[in-house]
Amino acid sequence: MPTEGAASVPGRNWRVFSVGLLGFSSGLPLALSNPTLQAWFTTAGLSLRTIGWVTLIGQAYVFKFLWAPLLDRLPLPFLGRRRGWIMLMQLLCGAALISMSFYTPQGAASTIAFFGVLLAFASATQDIAFDAHRTDLLRPEERGWGTALTQGGYRTAMLVSGALALILADHVGWAWTYRLMGALMLVAILVTIASPDAPDERPARSFAEAVVQPFADFFQRYGALALAWLALMVLYKLCDAFALSLSTTFLLRVPQFSLTQLGAINKTFGLAAGLCGALAGGWVVTRMRLFPALLVLGVLQALVNLGYIWLVHSGPDLLALAIVVGAENFFSGLGSTAFVVLVTALCNVRYSATQYALLSSLSAVGRVFLGPLAAWLVPQVGWSNFFTITALSALPGLLLVLALRRAIDRAELARPH
Numbered sequence: 001m002p003t004e005g006a007a008s009v010p011g012r013n014w015r016v017f018s019v020g021l022l023g024f025s026s027g028l029p030l031a032l033s034n035p036t037l038q039a040w041f042t043t044a045g046l047s048l049r050t051i052g053w054v055t056l057i058g059q060a061y062v063f064k065f066l067w068a069p070l071l072d073r074l075p076l077p078f079l080g081r082r083r084g085w086i087m088l089m090q091l092l093c094g095a096a097l098i099s100m101s102f103y104t105p106q107g108a109a110s111t112i113a114f115f116g117v118l119l120a121f122a123s124a125t126q127d128i129a130f131d132a133h134r135t136d137l138l139r140p141e142e143r144g145w146g147t148a149l150t151q152g153g154y155r156t157a158m159l160v161s162g163a164l165a166l167i168l169a170d171h172v173g174w175a176w177t178y179r180l181m182g183a184l185m186l187v188a189i190l191v192t193i194a195s196p197d198a199p200d201e202r203p204a205r206s207f208a209e210a211v212v213q214p215f216a217d218f219f220q221r222y223g224a225l226a227l228a229w230l231a232l233m234v235l236y237k238l239c240d241a242f243a244l245s246l247s248t249t250f251l252l253r254v255p256q257f258s259l260t261q262l263g264a265i266n267k268t269f270g271l272a273a274g275l276c277g278a279l280a281g282g283w284v285v286t287r288m289r290l291f292p293a294l295l296v297l298g299v300l301q302a303l304v305n306l307g308y309i310w311l312v313h314s315g316p317d318l319l320a321l322a323i324v325v326g327a328e329n330f331f332s333g334l335g336s337t338a339f340v341v342l343v344t345a346l347c348n349v350r351y352s353a354t355q356y357a358l359l360s361s362l363s364a365v366g367r368v369f370l371g372p373l374a375a376w377l378v379p380q381v382g383w384s385n386f387f388t389i390t391a392l393s394a395l396p397g398l399l400l401v402l403a404l405r406r407a408i409d410r411a412e413l414a415r416p417h
Contacts, residue, residue, distance in 0.1 A: 015138070019133075019134045027153065029093045032165070033058055039169070039262075048249065050109075053371070061120060065358040082130070082132055083193075086192045090188055096119035100116065101174070128356070137197075147282060151336055152274075160181075214358075217351055229407075232401065236363070239392075242393050245373075247308070254311070254383055273327070273333070289409065295402065298394060298401060305391040307323065341412075345412055
């Protein structure tokens with residue numbers, strides 16, 4: 001179990017606080033390549049089927065483990081083994097966002113999609129480097145608060161690039177919104193420069209070691225359980241991803257909220273609830289064993305999906321939206337913090353970039369690939385039944401948590417070096 005003390009207090013520790021700020025940089029591009037882009041295409045009048053296919057832009061988040069070994073093997077000649085890559089990808093993200101602002105979905109949807117793919121690739125690569133940097137940097141007693149602050153920063157960025165971006169788009173247009181987000185991405189480079197290096201940052205000695213050893217190490221350490229761990233990575237957040245795959249299009253077209261209403265409610269209730277959930281998750285995992293945290297929070301993540309059924313029938317009721325969005329952000333934040341602590345505990349710090357990329361990319365499978373399925377399913381069953389199905393999709397992941405109870409306890413208490 002993590003211990004308490006000065007090192008676990010986030011406000012007194014720049015090592016811990018800096019990863020929270022870098023979590024903001026990690027989270028900013030995600031919404032701009034999916035839900036916010038979805039809103040842009042929706043307000044431009046594109047079909048539900050087209051919008052469903054647009055969600056595939058984020059495939060880099062699923063396949064990032066394929067090039068993660070390069071980051072373990074090839075440090076850049078500035079800012080150390082991890083931060084150099086973070087900075088380079090921040091530059092690329094900023095450039096992609098600004099480039100997208102010069103086109104419209106009606107006249108150049110494919111061009112916007114191309115820059116969206118580039119944005120997702122740069123963002124996924126930034127995540128590889130940042131996740132490895134955090135895994136290497138944080139001491140075992142700092143994991144709880146470090147993960148909580150990372151989740152807090154990540155969710156704040158998601159709301160800036162989601163909620164605030166919708167409000168800006170309603171007032172200054174999509175072009176200036178994406179330009180401002182690109183500028184904000186470039187400002188985040190200052191945090192990367194100021195963040196400390198992790199101790200003993202040594203690259204792999206060869207490409208064979210960088211490519212083969214991370215996977216061999218993972219399967220050697222976990223043996224027959226390795227496949228079960230990989231399955232859990234896919235299934236634990238599946239219900240969350242399924243419900244959110246077309247949530248922006250749903251809120252704009254069914255209850256018919258305006259962009260400003262969506263942005264304002266998300267900004268007020270989503271931000272507060274998401275931050276509280278992430279920080280509460282840090283508190284929970286420092287005082288509660290990881291297994292019960294994953295199980296209870298996984299159940300709650302599933303149940304909040306049912307709140308969207310209320311919005312199917314409520315019309316543009318701002319109170320209903322606030323309650324549903326607040327609950328979704330709070331419990332998703334709780335569950336994500338516990339889940340990230342588990343992923344971190346499963347990684348060997350020697351191969352943290354590749355192993356964390358593998359595990360986190362599997363957790364992105366639902367977020368990336370469920371969009372077309374959701375776009376096909378909704379016309380078949382209706383929105384209410386769709387959200388019921390998303391809640392039930394949590395069951396396989398919860399059953400796997402129960403099956404892995406002893407393995408989760410062992411992973412929590414032991415960290416390989």
